[in-house]
Structures are given as structure tokens and as C-alpha cells.
Amino acid sequence: MAKLLYTIGETAGLLGESTSAVRYWSNYFEKYIKPSRNAKGNRLFHEEDVEVLRQVQLLVKKQGMTLDGAAARLADDRRSVEKRVKALESLRNVRAQLVEVRKAL
Secondary structure, rough: OOOOOOHHHHHHHOOOHOOOOOOOHHOOOOOOOOOOEEOOOOOEEEEHHHHHHHHHHHHHHHHHHHHHHHHHHHHHHHHHHHHHHHHHHHHHHHHHHHHHHHHHH
């Protein structure tokens, strides 16, 4: 069962990024990422926010786009970016399963 809210540390761990990168991206892409805040003011990310951060990570880190380019891509064609992220996640899961089968043999 997935959590409803993730702290910035948990979100950074899911993405394999630093907390400062996640914080910067959430500020830069505030149109798409709207974290809640707790009583202390800490960011709490919803699952949808984590998905958008994965899209940003794909565009910036994997495809080498600038932040402005990534913002323009999300504004123009967000659905194709979302599909690509889901496809890559599925491939990573299949690879992990194959590695486990290989270890079992």
C-alpha cells in the first residue's frame, strides 16, 4: 500500500536525488508540483507530485534538457513524457525481476 504523503527526504530517496534538487525543482515547477505543508512548514509530497518530479528528472537528468526546456516540454506535451516515465519504470521492474531469477538459478 502506497503512502499518502512523502517527506522531502523520502521523495529524494525514491528519485535517487538530493533533497536540495527536489526542493529546487518543486520551487521551479510550482505550476505542476504543489506539496502540502505540515505544522512545522515541511513539504509533504503527494504521489502525483512524485510522478511530476520523475518526469522532471527524466527531462533534466536523463535527456539533458535545461529547466526552461523541461518546463516548456511539460507545458506542450506532458502526456508523452508521462508515458515515457511509466515505460521506463516498467522496464526497470522487469529488469529487477530478471536479475532475481538469474540469482535464483
